[in-house]
Structure formats: C-alpha cells, structure tokens
Amino acid sequence: MTDINENIESPFSLKVSFDKLLKHYEELSQSDDEFIAAKARRVIKTADAYPILREGFSDVSILKEREKEISTILQDSFSPVLTKNEIKTASVPFHNLIFNSSERFKSIIETAGEDFELQIKNMPKDDTYIIACTIILDFCYGYTINFKRPFYYEIPDENGIIQFYKILYNADFTEIVPSENAPKITQEDVDELLDNYENMALWKEKFPPNSYTFKGFVISNIFNVTADQAISNIKSSLIGEEKRKDEGFMKDFHKIFQSLLGLEDIKVGFSIYNKEEDSFERVYGVGMNSFLLNDSESKSCCGALCEMSYNTLLKEKKFYTISDVNKFYDLSKGKAPQYKSLKDQNIQSAILAPIANDEGLMGILEIVSEQPKVLNSINANKLVDVMPFIVTAVERSKNQEQNLIEAIIQQECTSIHPSVNWRFEKEARQFIKDEMNGKEPNFNKIAFENIYPLYGQIDIKGSSEARNSATQKDLQIQLNMIKSIILNAFELEKLPIYEQFLYQINEYLEGLDEHFQVDSEQQISSFIKQDIDPLFEHLKVIPSLKDEVYTYFKSIDEKVDVLYKHRKxxxxxxxxxxxxxxxxxxxxxxxxxxxxxxxxxxxxxxxxxxxxxxxxxxxxxxxxxxxxxxxxxxxxxxxxxxxxxxxxxxxxxxxxxxxxxxxxxxxxxxxxxxxxxxxxxxxxxxxxxxxxxxxxxxxxxxxxxxxxxxxxxxxxxxxxxxxxxxxxxxxxxxxxxxxxxxxxxxxxxxxxxxxxxxxxxxxxxxxxxxxxxxxxxxxxxxxxxxxxxxx
Structure with a gap:
C-alpha cells in the first residue's frame, strides 16, 4: 500500500495531519509555565521544518520518513513514563494502519507471533461508508445519529489464549472539511436517510465518494476486557438457540472459558439433575460431554458424588473445587466416586459449579483440566459473574424441553390438526384474556358448520378369522407340548391326576379342531396357569424331565405369558x-x-x-x-x-x-x-x-x-x-x-x-x-x- 486511500470507497479523502495538535501546542507556547512553553516551542519548531506534517498527506512512505519527527510531536500523547503500562496507538480511522504506539502495545503484538494480523473486530465492512456519513453529519452539520458500537481486537497471549481489547477512540485532533462538490445536507435529507438505512445509493447521493477531506489522526486507548467479553460471549452463546445446535458450539464454548479463566488446558462439560430420581443425566447435543458421568448415560447422585460433595453442590449450592485429583483420590482411598471418575479420564483438577435457581438444582457445570492445581477455589470465583446467564439458559432450555414434550404428547396422543389449530388458539387467547381481566375463564365450544365429510378405509379382510386361526395354532402347539411332558411324567409315576390332566388336554384339543370359540382361549389359559404351571415347577427338578420342561418354558413369551408364535x-x-x-x-x-x-x-x-x-x-x-x-x-x-x-x-x-x-x-x-x-x-x-x-x-x-x-x-x-x-x-x-x-x-x-x-x-x-x-x-x-x- 502506497496511499492510505487505496482500495477504499468512502465519502472521505483521508489525510494524516498534525495541524490541530500543533495549534494546541501554539496555545501552550504562550503559557506562563516556562517549562511547558519551552517544550511546546520545541515541538512547533520540529514540525515547522516539515510543512507537510501540518498540510496533511496520504502517502504512507512519509510516515516512515518522518517517524522521528512524528514521535516528537506525539511525545506528550505517548508519555515515556507510562509507555510500558498504557495500551495506546495513533492511527488512521477505518484502517488497521498504526504509525505510533506505546511499548505495551508493541509487546502485546510481538507476543502474538509473526503470523498474527491485527484486525478490528466488530467493524462492519458493509457499513463503514454509512458510519463515515454519520460522522460527517455530526462534525459538519450537528445532526447526532448514534451509530456507536464497541470495536475491539482479539489478540492471542503467550499461551495462545485469546485476549479481548476494547478500543476507545479520541478524535480531538481531527477535522472534516467538505469539498466544493459536497451537497449541502438539510433536515429533509436527514429525515429521508433515517428511513433508508439500507439504501446505499441514497447515502452516496447525499455523500458522494471523496466529497469530504478528513485531516488529522485518532488516538486509540485500548483496554484488556477479556473477562467482560468472555461473560458477554457466554451470554450471547447461551441466548442463541440455533447456535447451541452447531457442531462448533462446544469448541467455541471451551475457548470462551479459556479466555475467562486465562487457562489454555481446560474443557467444559454439563450434567443435568433429575430431581425425581435424584440422578445426573447426560446432556444430548453436538460435542456435549459430562466428566462426572464419564461413559455412563446417567448415575445416581450418590453414585457420582461423595457425601461432602453431594451436600456442597445439592444442599448448599456452592462451588466444589478439586485442585489435585490424585491427592484427594489417595486421601479417599479411591472410595469417593467423583475422584475416581475424573482420574479415569486423566483429569487432574476440576471445578464443579451448581446450576441452581430458587427451586433447586438443575444441573452441574463441569470445568476440568489435565494439569493439577490450575483450577482451584480462588479462580472458581471468576464464575460468579457468568453463572446467572447459565442458570437462565438452563431454565429456558428446561421450559423448551417441557414444551417439546407436551407438543410430542399432543401430536402423538391428542393431536389437533393444523387446519383447525387457529380456532383453538383463538379460544385459548380469549381464555387467557378473560383470566387476566378477572373474569371467569371459559373455553368455548369449538365447532365448524357447513362442511363436507369424506371417509375412507383400507381394512384387513377376514382379520377376526386370521386372529382366531393364529390363536388356535398357538394353543394346539402349547397343549401338545404339555401333553408330551405329562405323558412322560405318567410313565415315571402312575398318578391319577396326570390322567385327569391328559383327559382335559384332549378335550381342549378336540374343541380347538371342531369349534373354536371366543372363550376357548381364556379357558385354556386359566387351566395352564392354575394347574399346569405349578405342576411343571415340580417336574423341572426331575432329571429325566428337566430338559423338556426347560424347553417348554423357553417357548413361552415372557410378556404375554403364553406361547406366542402365530399370534405374534x-x-x-x-x-x-x-x-x-x-x-x-x-x-x-x-x-x-x-x-x-x-x-x-x-x-x-x-x-x-x-x-x-x-x-x-x-x-x-x-x-x-x-x-x-x-x-x-x-x-x-x-x-x-x-x-x-x-x-x-x-x-x-x-x-x-x-x-x-x-x-x-x-x-x-x-x-x-x-x-x-x-x-x-x-x-x-x-x-x-x-x-x-x-x-x-x-x-x-x-x-x-x-x-x-x-x-x-x-x-x-x-x-x-x-x-x-x-x-x-x-x-x-x-x-x-x-x-x-x-x-x-x-x-x-x-x-x-x-x-x-x-x-x-x-x-x-x-x-x-x-x-x-x-x-x-x-x-x-x-x-x-x-x-x-x-x-
């Protein structure tokens, strides 16, 4: 880049100029304080040797040529005493071009690495033209249109953890001058622009490209707001329901907590608390994990926590920190389940934070690290500011889950067809309105008049006969199996009761062949349950009958307690x-x-x-x-x-x-x-x-x-x-x-x-x-x- 206006479409023609700052020094040169006046005269003398520093320039090479003189002019703005503490730059607006900076800023950029490219985040590329126009409206015409939004840098530290730096601009040393071809802006123009934000052609009509000259420079005061930004990012992530369905959601969530805690080697997990069963359950979602549960789908709370951690999380609703998993595992002799679960996953330190509201525990936020002592009771306090957002998100998620459950029940069990749903919604709204106004709410009758019916069916032909035939075959098979076992038992013991059972079985078989009736199934089932099952419990201990009785019982379906082949x-x-x-x-x-x-x-x-x-x-x-x-x-x-x-x-x-x-x-x-x-x-x-x-x-x-x-x-x-x-x-x-x-x-x-x-x-x-x-x-x-x- 040789010119700062290259490849930029803007209502501005940009020029770096120190004229407004130098005018300030001209005033200071008349100060009664001789020290201040002498310094001001020295700065003015330096600038006067190079008039272009006042006139303004867009050639980038001049910044390098006059680097020493510019540094002298900006010496008071970049105090040598504070240069290692303050994060400050001098730059051109709408540019990543920085021509002067504090030592602290230089150190931060150097730590980020050679491949790092500094870019302003949250700067809407498509909106920069309009932002420039709103600045002109304020500077030149006095129409203040609030278009401010926070700008910041994302810069990695020595551990690769993203740090967030908020940028505050000081534009005291800038001036904007309209050119001869710049249209005069009226109140009518402003009113029209207010209603046409996305009409770029209109903005360019009112503010043609390069119709104003921007002279000066801006000083950026920069502050590390990593903790605040991490909290904001957590809130944003949890608010966006669709974001939570993305594959990269948990990966981004890990990064946010890494920035919040200033730790690279940490992971985040969740487990949901089931109050009815006093258990923890896995959260289902892309990339979701639970370090308390490890590979389990769910665990009872007593099976996941020791008594002390149970009381801390569930009763007192306080953070439970484990700074050294191996140490506490040894102290508990491996009996505390939370230490064993974490140790099995090579986790060395952890923070377990209860997600709870006034009604009780809803879940556990699990932050873990494979390094001992990096997570502890001290940095756990950094979570205090983010927990309300997590609690709100979980509350909303539980409500959405309940609504989804009710919707599924309604759809599968008591479905209201979409074509008539509008009528039910209308009555429901009226019901709520009456209730809110103190009236006795009443859900009115839902009726539709003068409609034409259509009915159709595709029916199984002879379904009753097919069902009876299947039942008949199953009962015949089961009775013949029973008959075979009792015949073998009769060979061992000539008991009259066996003969009576055989007689009854033959009667049933003959009845099934000749005239199967509706109550035949019930009669035979009662006979088997009351007489045959107790008998077979006795016969299964006889060695010669054991295998045959076992085979019989194996053929009986456990759910319906009968032989269930043809009927199935x-x-x-x-x-x-x-x-x-x-x-x-x-x-x-x-x-x-x-x-x-x-x-x-x-x-x-x-x-x-x-x-x-x-x-x-x-x-x-x-x-x-x-x-x-x-x-x-x-x-x-x-x-x-x-x-x-x-x-x-x-x-x-x-x-x-x-x-x-x-x-x-x-x-x-x-x-x-x-x-x-x-x-x-x-x-x-x-x-x-x-x-x-x-x-x-x-x-x-x-x-x-x-x-x-x-x-x-x-x-x-x-x-x-x-x-x-x-x-x-x-x-x-x-x-x-x-x-x-x-x-x-x-x-x-x-x-x-x-x-x-x-x-x-x-x-x-x-x-x-x-x-x-x-x-x-x-x-x-x-x-x-x-x-x-x-x-």
Whole structure:
C-alpha cells in the first residue's frame, strides 16, 4: 500500500495531519509555565521544518520518513513514563494502519507471533461508508445519529489464549472539511436517510465518494476486557438457540472459558439433575460431554458424588473445587466416586459449579483440566459473574424441553390438526384474556358448520378369522407340548391326576379342531396357569424331565405369558400394514393440503381409516368453492388405489399373508362437527348428522341386497353412496382413473341391505389394477396378480 486511500470507497479523502495538535501546542507556547512553553516551542519548531506534517498527506512512505519527527510531536500523547503500562496507538480511522504506539502495545503484538494480523473486530465492512456519513453529519452539520458500537481486537497471549481489547477512540485532533462538490445536507435529507438505512445509493447521493477531506489522526486507548467479553460471549452463546445446535458450539464454548479463566488446558462439560430420581443425566447435543458421568448415560447422585460433595453442590449450592485429583483420590482411598471418575479420564483438577435457581438444582457445570492445581477455589470465583446467564439458559432450555414434550404428547396422543389449530388458539387467547381481566375463564365450544365429510378405509379382510386361526395354532402347539411332558411324567409315576390332566388336554384339543370359540382361549389359559404351571415347577427338578420342561418354558413369551408364535406373526403383520399404509397416507396428505386446506385425521385399527372435512369455516377464508371438494374426492379415490398397490407390493414382506378391502363413503350434504373435550376428538353435531356416523360404523359389514356377500371385497374398491348425483360424479372419476390404468373395466352398481335406521344405500364396485413391482409397466387384476406372485 502506497496511499492510505487505496482500495477504499468512502465519502472521505483521508489525510494524516498534525495541524490541530500543533495549534494546541501554539496555545501552550504562550503559557506562563516556562517549562511547558519551552517544550511546546520545541515541538512547533520540529514540525515547522516539515510543512507537510501540518498540510496533511496520504502517502504512507512519509510516515516512515518522518517517524522521528512524528514521535516528537506525539511525545506528550505517548508519555515515556507510562509507555510500558498504557495500551495506546495513533492511527488512521477505518484502517488497521498504526504509525505510533506505546511499548505495551508493541509487546502485546510481538507476543502474538509473526503470523498474527491485527484486525478490528466488530467493524462492519458493509457499513463503514454509512458510519463515515454519520460522522460527517455530526462534525459538519450537528445532526447526532448514534451509530456507536464497541470495536475491539482479539489478540492471542503467550499461551495462545485469546485476549479481548476494547478500543476507545479520541478524535480531538481531527477535522472534516467538505469539498466544493459536497451537497449541502438539510433536515429533509436527514429525515429521508433515517428511513433508508439500507439504501446505499441514497447515502452516496447525499455523500458522494471523496466529497469530504478528513485531516488529522485518532488516538486509540485500548483496554484488556477479556473477562467482560468472555461473560458477554457466554451470554450471547447461551441466548442463541440455533447456535447451541452447531457442531462448533462446544469448541467455541471451551475457548470462551479459556479466555475467562486465562487457562489454555481446560474443557467444559454439563450434567443435568433429575430431581425425581435424584440422578445426573447426560446432556444430548453436538460435542456435549459430562466428566462426572464419564461413559455412563446417567448415575445416581450418590453414585457420582461423595457425601461432602453431594451436600456442597445439592444442599448448599456452592462451588466444589478439586485442585489435585490424585491427592484427594489417595486421601479417599479411591472410595469417593467423583475422584475416581475424573482420574479415569486423566483429569487432574476440576471445578464443579451448581446450576441452581430458587427451586433447586438443575444441573452441574463441569470445568476440568489435565494439569493439577490450575483450577482451584480462588479462580472458581471468576464464575460468579457468568453463572446467572447459565442458570437462565438452563431454565429456558428446561421450559423448551417441557414444551417439546407436551407438543410430542399432543401430536402423538391428542393431536389437533393444523387446519383447525387457529380456532383453538383463538379460544385459548380469549381464555387467557378473560383470566387476566378477572373474569371467569371459559373455553368455548369449538365447532365448524357447513362442511363436507369424506371417509375412507383400507381394512384387513377376514382379520377376526386370521386372529382366531393364529390363536388356535398357538394353543394346539402349547397343549401338545404339555401333553408330551405329562405323558412322560405318567410313565415315571402312575398318578391319577396326570390322567385327569391328559383327559382335559384332549378335550381342549378336540374343541380347538371342531369349534373354536371366543372363550376357548381364556379357558385354556386359566387351566395352564392354575394347574399346569405349578405342576411343571415340580417336574423341572426331575432329571429325566428337566430338559423338556426347560424347553417348554423357553417357548413361552415372557410378556404375554403364553406361547406366542402365530399370534405374534399376526400382530406384527397388522402393525406393519398399519404403519406402512398410515405413512403413505400421511405423505400423500401433504400434497392434498397444498391443494386446499382441510381437516384430516386417521385411525389405526385392523387397517387404516381416515376422516376428512372440507369447507369455508375450517379455512377461515372466503375462498371455498365446490371444485375443491370434487378435487379432494378424486384425490381420495386415487390415493386409495395407490394404497392398494402399495399393500400388495409389500405383502411378501409380511410375516403372514393377509388381504385388504377398500371402501369410500360418500355423504352429499354438509354437516357440522364439534370438538368433544372429554374424548379429545371431533364428532358430528345433531341428530340428522349422526346418521353419517352410524353408516360409517356399520357399512363395511353390510351385505349386497338379497345375498350373503359383503359389499367390501379384496381386489376391489367399494364406493358407498345414496344420491344419484353421487353416482354420476364418481362414475366420471372412475372413467378418468380407468384411462390412467388405476382401475379395471368391471364396474358394477349394487344395492345394499338396509342398515338399522339407514335405507337406500348403493355401492359402485370396481377392481383395482395392480403392478407386480414398482418398475413393472404391466397391469394385473387381483387374481392375475396372485397367480404372478405365486408363479
């Protein structure tokens, strides 16, 4: 750099000048104090030999050429008596260019190392132009706009620990002179600028580049504020929730504490206190560690602390310091758990600080070092100023965790769908408002009127028969195992009771073969629990029966206390079907909500059911049109086809083979729904609307009129309706989906037998077309698909 204005866009044309300081010396030269006057005349004489020192210059080389003279001029500003104590520099504004400094500053820079590059921190590069403009407004026009922010240096010490130095500028020896082309600034201009901070073009219009001359220099008084800055950084780090999720958060946190304590070899850890279980638990997060817990996920407080440390931290809520871990480990003969845990991690000194509020302990801040005695009861006191911020952060974190827990419970257990959440929030706000105003708060009824319902289900076909068959097989296996053991026992001892047990077992086996009933499972389970289990406890000590009895007990599932093989396959299959179908439906719902917001809920039974409600009262906006209802109906039919396909593509992965049947219920009239507080779910309002719920619960078991054939069939989608216009509408959708090869051509319209209080129902039934695998371009009927799968 040859010129200080190089590569800088600024309203200033910078010139280093000592004119204003020299004018001060001219006044001092008339002082009555001859010593002061003589010194002032000597400084003026030195400067007068080089007029450019008054006139000002931007050539950097002059600073070097006139270094001796500049030092003489600045001698009073940089007192030789204080030069090894004060941290002070003379420099050019908006520059890292320093042309004079105290010995203390030079020593600090020398210690930082040859590779260190001095830079002003917190100096916004994008804002320097505007900062210069605000200085001009103050100096030249008297408009004070507070743009001050603290500037500082970050300089490492001899141990590599970052020290923070705050910079305070003295601009007494500067002057700013507008050039001839500088626009005159008015109050209107200032008002306009106040509302247009980010409009750089406007600032440059009012203050063109190089339209003002900055003459002089600034003196920087610098102070080590490492402790204050460390506290500020800790506060900033803990306030920023997103920062705590960053991978570098803990690394930066270590550095902050290193600066606070002036120690390089320290690490920071945390453990959370669980009051209910009187234990410490690990904090989960990137880079988080606990030195008290070491490798454990949690420990009881008594298992992590000795009695004295327990009382100090939990009862008295005071710092607990360990200056020499090995020394105290030996003194405790290795019995104090905190010393053993630290010693195992090669930690030699530590400070354990309780994170506590008025309600009690919340956690422990752990600061550790691999060097003995560097952490002790004296420097532990430096933590006093930072602990309130840590306590506040932990309080906030615990509140956020509790809110998250409640949100998860609400989502998983008592979910309120986002489409209607606004209505609940509105009532909640009113509830709070009434309570704050001293009124009796009351959570009003949540209801939505004139909305259209849609219902669909993909149901396991013959689930009861499949469950009974699985139960039957498990009981037969278990009874035959029991029978084998008792026969062997009877060979050893001809006891009549064994014969009676064998008779009972044969009766049960015969009953399972001929007529399995609902109460058969309960009867057999009671017989086994009351008679067989006590008998086998006796037989397992007989050497010749021991292995067989052991094998029997090993086959019994510990959780359900029965032989649970075929039933487990059935239950696992149902769980998998429900999980996969629900996941697919949820994924498709995202697209549907994007088309038009509507209420959606689903239930897992022996299959997956879903309810949807759409209408203007739910969306809160005057935007509803019947086209959105028709669109949602078509979407529902298409998604049901996709769920059928997805099920049969996954069928081979299920423990047992099951079939599904799909059904859609069409209800043509709008109805009203309200949220039932006791059941935490929406239900229809009114006697007429209740007809819809009755049909929903019974229609999938309905028969085709005059037959014993169920309306729902595997491989088909059944669309149940009552109005002719519904039939016409859905036939349009079916023809469209036939063109897309979702549905087959075998459409049939059937009448249903009357249900209780419900008559006149009809159904459209049509076969689904399937793929054999996701990449298969061929289409199959259900029968064809089964043949292909078995082939």
């Amino acid at each position: 396959d059935y239950d696992d299959t149902i769980a998998l079907v429900n999980k996969e179908m629900a996941a697919l439906l949820d994924k498709k719902q995202v697209d549907a909500q994007a088309m038009y917001p509507h209420y959606f809920e689903r239930f897992k039974t022996d299959g997956v059911e879903h309810n949807m409600y759409i209408g203007e009262s739910i969306t809160k906006e005057e935007s509803f049109n019947p086209i959105y209802l028709y669109n949602l109906r078509l979407w529902q039919l298409q998604v049901m086809c996709e769920m059928e396909n997805s099920f049969y593509l996954m069928q081979s992965n299920f423990p047992i083979k099951l079939d599904v049947a799909s059904m859609i219920l069409v209800f043509n009239q709008p109805l009203s729904i309200s949220f039932r507080m006791d059941e935490k779910q929406f239900d229809v309002d009114g006697t007429y609307n209740a007809r819809y719920e009755i049909v929903k619960k019974r229609v999938d078991k309905a028969y085709i009129k005059g037959t014993k054939e169920r309306v729902t069939q595997k491989g088909k989608i059944s669309i149940v309706y009552s109005q002719k216009q519904d039939e016409i509408e859905y036939m349009r959708y079916i023809r469209f989906l036939q063109s897309k090869k979702y549905l087959d051509d075998d459409v049939e319209i059937v009448e249903l037998q009357d249900l209780q209080a419900v008559t006149g129902l009809k159904a459209i039934r049509v076969s689904v077309l399937y793929h054999k695998d996701p990449d298969d371009k061929s289409f199959y009927t259900y029968e064809d698909l089964m043949k292909e799968i078995k082939a």
